[in-house]
Amino acid sequence: MALTTTACDQAASFDDLPEIVITASDYSFAAPRSAEGGLVRVTLDNQGAETHQVELVRVVDGHEPDEIETAIRRRDVVALNSMVIYHGGPNEVAPGSRGTVATQLDPGTYVLLCFVASPDGTLHVLRGMIAQIDIAPPESEVPARPPAFDASVSLQDYRFEVTGDIGEGRQLVLVKNEGSEPHELRLSSGGRGAGGSSTISPGSETWVELNLESAPHSVFCYVPSEKQNGRLHIDLGMHTSITVP
Numbered sequence: 305m306a307l308t309t310t311a312c313d314q315a316a317s318f319d320d321l322p323e324i325v326i327t328a329s330d331y332s333f334a335a336p337r338s339a340e341g342g343l344v345r346v347t348l349d350n351q352g353a354e355t356h357q358v359e360l361v362r363v364v365d366g367h368e369p370d371e372i373e374t375a376i377r378r379r380d381v382v383a384l385n386s387m388v389i390y391h392g393g394p395n396e397v398a399p400g401s402r403g404t405v406a407t408q409l410d411p412g413t414y415v416l417l418c419f420v421a422s423p424d425g426t427l428h429v430l431r432g433m434i435a436q437i438d439i440a441p442p443e444s445e446v447p448a449r450p451p452a453f454d455a456s457v458s459l460q461d462y463r464f465e466v467t468g469d470i471g472e473g474r475q476l477v478l479v480k481n482e483g484s485e486p487h488e489l490r491l492s493s494g495g496r497g498a499g500g501s502s503t504i505s506p507g508s509e510t511w512v513e514l515n516l517e518s519a520p521h522s523v524f525c526y527v528p529s530e531k532q533n534g535r536l537h538i539d540l541g542m543h544t545s546i547t548v549p
């Protein structure tokens with residue numbers, strides 16, 4: 305594994321970060337009621353028969369978790385985005401596999417969501433894949449240093465920019481949102497989920513553990529656009545393909 309950072313001796317080990325494990329099934333989450341925040345790993349263990357994701361959204365002060373579900377049912381992207389901060393999570397986790405993402409979790413009330421659609425088009429969140437977790441301040445006052453990474457993906461309005469080489473096997477990819485809207489990174493190969501980061505707010509970043517096979521991969525973002533009348537980013541050009549050598 306070639307580390308492209310120049311400060312790897314300064315970096316935290318990804319595997320040493322505290323871990324929150326969430327289990328997905330068709331169609332529910334099993335998660336702890338509360339966990340310690342800070343820079344943590346979030347793992348999604350997909351025990352279902354469909355691809356799943358977990359999206360951790362922090363409910364901003366003055367709003368309640370119930371309002372999140374109402375906004376989703378009404379497909380009101382503007383209302384939803386005004387009530388939450390998107391902290392990411394493992395995305396495109398194939399049935400029977402696990403995905404892990406490191407992300408910064410600030411203290412607060414979070415809602416766990418899965419926006420993957422079933423073959424009939426129904427979003428999993430509307431089938432019961434919604435749960436709540438309370439994040440407490442980290443016990444350590446010294447913040448964990450960000451882990452070293454092998455490549456990075458910049459999320460922009462409405463495109464992906466890859467820096468460095470994404471290769472076969474296990475690697476850590478920094479995903480940063482440099483756009484003005486929330487964005488996500490989904491990878492798939494041959495129709496099977498291959499990992500990624502769930503939605504992150506503009507200006508935030510996550511570290512995604514990928515374990516890729518040598519094959520062509522599709523890269524896409526299904527976030528609905530607040531500025532373009534709810535049109536999906538994929539339909540605004542936010543898709544590309546990469547060939548993993």
Ligand SMILES: [Cu+2]
Pocket residue numbers: 462486487488525526527537542
């Ligand atoms: Cu996007």
